[in-house]
Structure formats: C-alpha cells, structure tokens
Amino acid sequence: xxxxxxxxxxxxxxxxxxxxxxxxxxxxxxxxxxxxxxxxxxxxxxxxxxxxxxxxxxxxxxxxxxxxxxxxxxxxxxxxxxxxxxxxxxxxxxxxxxxxxxxxxxxxxxxxxxxxxxxxxxxxxxxxxxxxxxxxxxxxxxxxxxxxxxxxxxxxxxxxxxxxxxxxxxxxxxxxxxxxxxxxxxxxxxxxxxxxxxxxxxxxxxxxxxxxxxxxxxxxxxxxxxxxxxxxxxxxxxxxxxxxxxxxxxxxxxxxxxxxxxxxxxxxxxxxxxxxx
Amino acid sequence: xxxxxxxxxxxxxxxxxxxxxxxxxxxxxxxxxxxxxxxxxxxxxxxxxxxxxxxxxxxxxxxxxxxxxxxxxxxxxxxxxxxxxxxxxxxxxxxxxxxxxxxxxxxxxxxxxxxxxxxxxxxxxxxxxxxxxxxxxxxxxxxxxxxxxxxxxxxxxxxxxxxxxxxxxxxxxxxxxxxxxxxxxxxxxxxxxxxxxxxxxxxxxxxxxxxxxxxxxxxxxxxxxxxxxxxxxxxxxxxxxxxxxxxxxxxxxxxxxxxxxxxxxxxxxxxxxxxxxxxxxxxxxxxxxxxxxxxxxxxxxxxxxxxxxxxxxxxxxxx
Numbered sequence: 001x002x003x004x005x006x007x008x009x010x011x012x013x014x015x016x017x018x019x020x021x022x023x024x025x026x027x028x029x030x031x032x033x034x035x036x037x038x039x040x041x042x043x044x045x046x047x048x049x050x051x052x053x054x055x056x057x058x059x060x061x062x063x064x065x066x067x068x069x070x071x072x073x074x075x076x077x078x079x080x081x082x083x084x085x086x087x088x089x090x091x092x093x094x095x096x097x098x099x100x101x102x103x104x105x106x107x108x109x110x111x112x113x114x115x116x117x118x119x120x121x122x123x124x125x126x127x128x129x130x131x132x133x134x135x136x137x138x139x140x141x142x143x144x145x146x147x148x149x150x151x152x153x154x155x156x157x158x159x160x161x162x163x164x165x166x167x168x169x170x171x172x173x174x175x176x177x178x179x180x181x182x183x184x185x186x187x188x189x190x191x192x193x194x195x196x197x198x199x200x201x202x203x204x205x206x207x208x209x210x211x212x213x214x215x216x217x218x219x220x221x222x223x224x225x226x227x228x229x230x231x232x233x234x235x236x237x238x239x240x241x242x243x244x245x246x247x248x249x250x251x252x253x254x255x256x257x258x259x260x261x262x263x264x265x266x267x268x269x270x271x272x273x274x275x276x277x
Numbered sequence: 278x279x280x281x282x283x284x285x286x287x288x289x290x291x292x293x294x295x296x297x298x299x300x301x302x303x304x305x306x307x308x309x310x311x312x313x314x315x316x317x318x319x320x321x322x323x324x325x326x327x328x329x330x331x332x333x334x335x336x337x338x339x340x341x342x343x344x345x346x347x348x349x350x351x352x353x354x355x356x357x358x359x360x361x362x363x364x365x366x367x368x369x370x371x372x373x374x375x376x377x378x379x380x381x382x383x384x385x386x387x388x389x390x391x392x393x394x395x396x397x398x399x400x401x402x403x404x405x406x407x408x409x410x411x412x413x414x415x416x417x418x419x420x421x422x423x424x425x426x427x428x429x430x431x432x433x434x435x436x437x438x439x440x441x442x443x444x445x446x447x448x449x450x451x452x453x454x455x456x457x458x459x460x461x462x463x464x465x466x467x468x469x470x471x472x473x474x475x476x477x478x479x480x481x482x483x484x485x486x487x488x489x490x491x492x493x494x495x496x497x498x499x500x501x502x503x504x505x506x507x508x509x510x511x512x513x514x515x516x517x518x519x520x521x522x523x524x525x526x527x528x529x530x531x532x533x534x535x536x537x538x539x540x541x542x543x544x545x546x547x548x549x550x551x552x553x554x555x556x557x558x559x560x561x562x563x564x565x566x567x568x569x570x571x572x573x574x575x576x577x578x579x580x581x582x583x584x585x586x587x588x589x590x591x592x593x594x595x596x
Contacts, residue, residue, distance in 0.1 A: 003385055003386050003387065003388055004386055006385045007382050007383070007385035007386045010378070010381060010382045010385050011374075011382050014374045014375070014378035014379075014381070014382065015371060015373040015374050016373055017373075089371060093369065093370065093371045093372065094366055094369035095369055095370065095371055095379075097336060097365055097366060097369050098369060098379075098383055098426060100335070100336060101334060101336070101357065101358070101363055101365075102357065102358055102383045102386040102387065103357075103386055104334075104335045104351055104352040104354070104357055105352065273338070275331075275336070275337040275338060276331070276336040276337065277331065277336075277337065
C-alpha cells in the first residue's frame with residue numbers, strides 16, 4: 001500500500017497543479033477571511049426591522065471563527081476539484097493505462113488515491129488556513145479586536161477545517177470516478193456543490209420538516225462541523241444564512257465522512273469493473 | 278530464478294473473446310508466444326489486436342477465455358512490472374509532467390530507484406529531453422519513452438503495441454537492433470503491427486488475426502514458404518524431367534508466363550547447371566520470393582475476414 005500512496009503523491013507533485021492549488025488556497029483563504037472580517041466590522045445586517053451591528057452582537061470567539069472560516073466554501077470547492085482531477089486526469093490523458101498496469105489490483109489504486117488525497121488536501125488546506133489567519137488576522141488586529149480570542153477553540157476549528165477539506169476531496173474523487181469525462185465531472189461537481197445543493201437546501205426550508213433533511217446536506221454539514229454559528233443568537237444566524245436546526249459538530253463530521261466513504265466505495269466498485277481503453 | 282531465465286516465460290492466450298454490445302471484437306482467440314523470440318501480432322486496423330493485448334494485461338475484462346503470462350493472469354502477478362513490460366499507447370502521458378517524472382511515478386509503485394529511471398532514459402536515448410514536459414514530445418520520443426516504461430522493472434516479457442509507429446527509419450533500425458538484443462537475452466517479445474512488411478525483418482514468429490479470429494500462426498519462414506526458383510525456358514518439359522532425375526521437384530507454371538518452371542530449391546547455380554544438362558536454353562533464372570504483403574492481404578482481406586467495423590452500417594441495414 002505504501003508504494004502506491006507514494007506514487008500518487010509523486011503524481012500530484014510532478015505537475016504544476018500542486019503549487020497553483022497551494023497558491024489558490026492561500027489567496028482565497030486570505031481574501032475571503034478579509035472580506036468576512038470587513039463585513040462584520042464595517043457592515044450591519046437587517047434583522048427583523050432593526051439594524052444589527054454584527055461586531056457588537058457576536059461573541060469574540062464566534063466572530064473570529066466566522067472570519068477564519070470565511071473562505072471555507074471556496075476552500076472545499078478547490079478540494080473537490082483536486083479530488084475530481086486526481087482520477088479525471090488519468091482518463092483524460094490516458095495515464096490510467098500505465099497506472100493500472102503497474103497496479104492491476106485497482107481497488108488498491110483507488111484506496112491509495114484516497115489516502116494520498118487526504119494528505120494533499122491537508123497539505124494545501126494548510127495554505128488556506130494560513131492565508132485565512134493572515135487575511136483575517138490583519139483586519140481584526142487593525143480594528144483592535146481579539147486576533148486569537150481562544151487559541152485552543154480556534155485551533156480545533158481550523159483542524160476541523162482541514163478535515164472538512166480532506167472529506168470534500170474524497171467526495172471529488174467519487175464524482176471523478178462516476179463521470180470519467182474530466183471536464184464534465186468538474187462542471188457537475190462545481191454546479192452541484194455551489195448551485196444545486198444550496199438551492200435545494202434553501203427550497204427545503206419552505207417544506208415542513210425540510211430543515212431536518214437539509215442539515216444533512218454537505219454544505220450545511222460543513223458549516224455545522226466548523227461550529228461557525230455557535231455562540232451567535234438564532235436571529236443573527238438566520239439572517240446570515242444559517243438554518244436554524246443544525247447537527248452537532250461530530251454528527252455533521254460523521255455525515256461528511258459517510259458521504260466520502262460511500263463515494264470511495266462506489267469508486268472502488270466501479271473502477272474494478274471498468275474496461276480501461 | 279535461474280530456472281526462469283533458462284526456460285523463459287511463455288504467453289498463452291486461450292479462447293479469448295470480447296463482445297462490445299453486439300460487436301464481437303475478439304472471437305475465441307488462442308495462440309502462444311515463445312520466449313527468446315520476437316513475435317509479430319498482426320492484423321489490419323480494427324482486427325482486435327489492441328483489445329486482445331488489453332485483455333492479456335488485465336485492462337479489459339474478457340467476455341470469456343483467459344490470457345496467461347508464465348501461467349498466471351496479469352492481475353495475479355505480485356509485482357507485474359518485473360514480469361511484464363508493456364507499451365500500449367504512445368500518447369498516454371500527462372502533457373504537464375516530464376517523461377522522467379512519469380517514469381518516477383511508476384517506479385515508485387515497485388520501489389524502483391531513480392537511478393534505474395535515469396539509466397533507462399540513457400538507454401533509449403532521451404536523457405536530456407525527458408526532463409522537459411511531455412506535452413512537447415515528438416511521436417518518436419513518446420515511443421522511446423514508452424519503451425523505457427516497458428523496461429522499467431527489467432521484465433522477462435515485453436508487450437509493445439505498434440512500437441515502430443512514428444519512428445523515423447533510423448529509429449526503426451535502432452528499435453530492431455534493440456529488440457534483437459533483448460530477444461537474445463531470452464526475453465519473450467510480442468509486438469503488434471497492422472503492417473506485416475513493417476515488422477517482417479524484425480520478427481521470428483507471426484500471429485495474424487482478422488476480425489478477432491486467428492488466421493495464421495507460425496514462423497516467418499513458414500509464412501515465406503519453401504524456397505523456390507523460377508526458370509524460364511523454351512523447353513520446360515525437358516527441364517522438369519532432368520530436375521526430377523536430379524531429385525528436385527519442378528513444375529510448369531502457366532501463371533508466370535510462357536515456359537516458366539518453378540523449382541523447389543534456392544540453389545540457382547545447381548538449377549542453371551541442370552538446365553544446361555537438359556539442353557534447355559535459360560531465358561530467366563531467379564529466386565521466387567513469396568510476396569508477403571500480398572499473402573498478408575489475402576489472409577486478412579478475404580471476404581469473410583473483411584473488416585466488419587467498416588461496413589457495419591450496411592450489415593445493420595441488411596439485418
């Protein structure tokens with residue numbers, strides 16, 4: 001197993017994608033943390049007719065958490081792309097042939113890819129987290145707000161963010177196996193993650209008990225895993241787009257693990273049966 | 278291990294079939310490939326060569342039958358690259374990854390050191406170019422890189438799909454010498470081609486298929502047939518008589534023109550001397566070569582072996 005994971009890591013590190021991705025992770029992390037910070041510090045939201053000054057109503061830990069996870073939606077989208085490409089490029093450039101010639105037990109190749117993706121997502125996720133800390137931290141610091149109000153709690157959130165990125169990468173792997181046309185797979189992955197799934201989640205809120213379903217959706221499970229809205233009162237949460245009823249962080253994390261696990265199993269099953277031409 | 282090198286590794290294809298929907302790409306194909314020899318796997322485009330090789334290498338699931346390498350299925354080989362080296366497609370490289378890195382990725386799966394990668398690039402003659410991104414490689418470079426991939430694990434068996442495709446004449450000569458050396462080491466070499474003439478001087482054995490069926494298997498000598506000589510004379514019957522007395526089989530062959538006699542011998546001097554003895558004036562005396570290209574076309578293009586891929590729409594309409 002070890003050699004196959006090593007081969008997969010080498011694959012990732014020998015194209016220009018790895019530093020492009022690291023750079024994108026860093027920049028989007030920094031940018032969206034800064035935007036979130038600016039929104040909270042300088043902006044206000046309309047909640048039930050009266051203007052709420054976010055900076056005043058949010059506890060400082062919640063505020064910092066929101067800032068530092070401000071880019072997570074871009075982050076997990078990038079992780080999703082890494083996952084899709086990990087298998088999609090093998091079909092697109094027909095390297096699947098040499099890959100499966102070197103390792104004819106294909107389930108091991110998919111598992112090696114999954115293991116390598118966890119490492120890759122965590123590695124490039126670190127750039128995202130560091131970017132967020134810099135982009136958000138600077139603005140918080142300049143406005144005399146606590147940069148690290150509770151280092152242990154924030155550290156936990158950021159570690160969970162890395163976990164979330166790894167799980168989204170695995171979901172990407174699943175999509176990439178299902179749809180062997182890389183371009184189509186990327187399109188579907190992005191469209192589902194950013195348009196279909198949020199719209200569906202939003203639509204469900206109009207149905208009785210729809211929230212109960214929607215909170216198991218990947219994007220809402222991600223937010224719940226990161227405890228983003230914990231500490232903010234319900235009115236603020238709702239007006240910032242969070243749904244009322246959320247899963248506990250561990251339940252949400254397990255939900256994402258389940259998605260990633262199911263996708264990986266489907267990936268193994270499909271890849272074993274497929275003809276490589 | 279010592280036993281392995283003396284006996285070599287045989288490829289055995291047994292009743293292999295592959296059906297894609299209602300198209301039978303490979304139909305109950307059986308043949309074997311011997312070690313220490315270069316075997317040409319021949320057939321026109323669409324005959325099922327690539328599908329057969331992919332089934333042999335575990336990439337495509339056979340509908341029935343099996344392909345064995347040294348008695349084992351490819352997927353059951355513990356470290357496949359050390360048993361079988363394959364170059365199936367000259368284009369299957371990531372354009373953004375260097376050829377050297379492509380090799381290093383595959384080397385990692387078998388814990389093969391980078392030194393071996395560099396040695397191989399030296400061997401196939403692209404040490405410097407292989408450090409550039411593969412997107413800019415010429416077809417010849419891709420073929421050489423593919424060969425390096427195949428040799429990575431120092432395998433006993435080589436399976437090369439159209440290895441001469443895209444090589445310049447110098448490259449083809451180089452490849453021929455290269456494969457000869459490997460065969461002399463006792464390796465089992467199977468190379469596919471859609472042109473017999475392209476590999477005629479390279480291969481020892483041939484396996485010819487058409488439309489997924491085996492149409493001929495044997496040595497290249499068998500394909501050439503017995504060596505024959507053509508004599509043209511004004512007295513063919515007298516010549517045939519004298520030849521018979523001397524123990525040589527000869528026959529008058531109208532299809533080669535008036536007075537043509539075909540003799541089963543490649544000894545032109547002897548045939549000439551016998552003609553003098555018979556008092557038969559010799560108008561022409563030459564070796565009669567089997568036109569392999571024509572033979573190949575006869576074998577693969579006969580009506581029942583015509584490529585069904587090409588006239589599929591027609592048959593659909595008919596049925």
